Amino acid sequence: MNLQLTNKLALVTASTGGIGLEIAKSLAAEGATVIVNGRSSTSVERAIEAITAAIPTAKLERLVADNATAEGNDITTQQFPNIDILINNLGIYESVEFLKSTDEQWQHIMDVNIMSGVRLSRFYLNTMLAQDSGRIIFMSSESAVNPAPEMAHYSATKTMQMSLSRSLSELTKGTQVTVNTLLPGSTQTEGVKEFVQNLFPELAYEEAERKFMEENRSTSLIGRLINPKEIADFATFISSPLSSAINGAALRIDGGIVRSVF
Incomplete structure (x- = not known):
């Protein structure tokens, strides 16, 4: 399928590893010019x-x-004042007991997970509306609708992304611009693989993942971690002109882990 992304310029924040890197690969494979973003020249060159x-x-x-900083956003928008696709992929997560969590931990995850997307979307949505074309995607999580008690601050930011995305989509009414949120489930990134292996150090990785899914993600219908490429290819479709009827949506790609019809 030709996704009609040739000559489109796409910015994928935090695209030097994990899901972001796979999205960059998928967009590039479809002919888009991809802005590879990281915090250091070393990580960017490695991803390139x-x-x-x-x-x-x-x-x-x-x-x-x-x-994650206003200064970084300024660098981004000055270097690339006009883009066709914005993937707000930058995000962090950590396990923190709520009763012991600090204001600093909450503020930091808000700056990274929320304010990065707020600042970039505020700038690029304006230019997209002016050119009457564009795509903005927030990479959220199934934790947005299935909050994790051990990651209350993370889950809260993922729910906020859904709300923010829907609010911004209302500003696109009658245009060729769309704003959507993707909600991936547990994904086989290097960080998650390491986490799973550390939970069951006595097991080979494949067995550790199976045990993790059975004990920690028992509602998953696919019974495995999601391949980052599966999420990336979905994001690429939503980035394309072929997805023009999808706007203001929160789209789950969670392997059926969330037991909900909505």
Whole structure:
């Protein structure tokens, strides 16, 4: 399927690893020019090499900026004042007992998970509306609708992303701009793989993942961690002109882990 992304310029924040890197690869494979973003030139160059090795024809731009800060956002928008696709992928998570959580921990995760997307969307939505085309996607989580008690602050930011995305979509009414949220489930990133292996150090990884899914993600219908490429390819479709009827939506790609018809 031709997703009609040739000549489109896409910014994927935090695209030097994990889901972000896979989204960058998927967009590049479909012909988009992808802005690869990280906090250091070393991480960006490493990601560029990985994408180019997988897709020799990839068209890539470099962006070294910490978009969790206002200063980083300024660097981003000054270097790339006009884009067609914004993937707000930057995000962090950690396990913190709520009763022992601090204001600093809450503020930090808000700055990274929420304010990065607020600032970039505030800038780029304006330009997209002016050109009457564009895509904004917030990479949320199934924790947005299935909050994790051990990550209350993280879950809260993921729910906020859903609300923010829907609010922004209302500003696009009657235009060719869309704003949507994706809600991935537990995904087989390097960090998650390490976490799972550490839970069951006596087991080979495949067995550790199976045990993790049975004991910790028992409602999953696919019974496995999601491959980052599965999420990336879905994000790429939502980024394309072919998804023009999808707007203001919170789209689950969670392997059926959330028991809900909505």
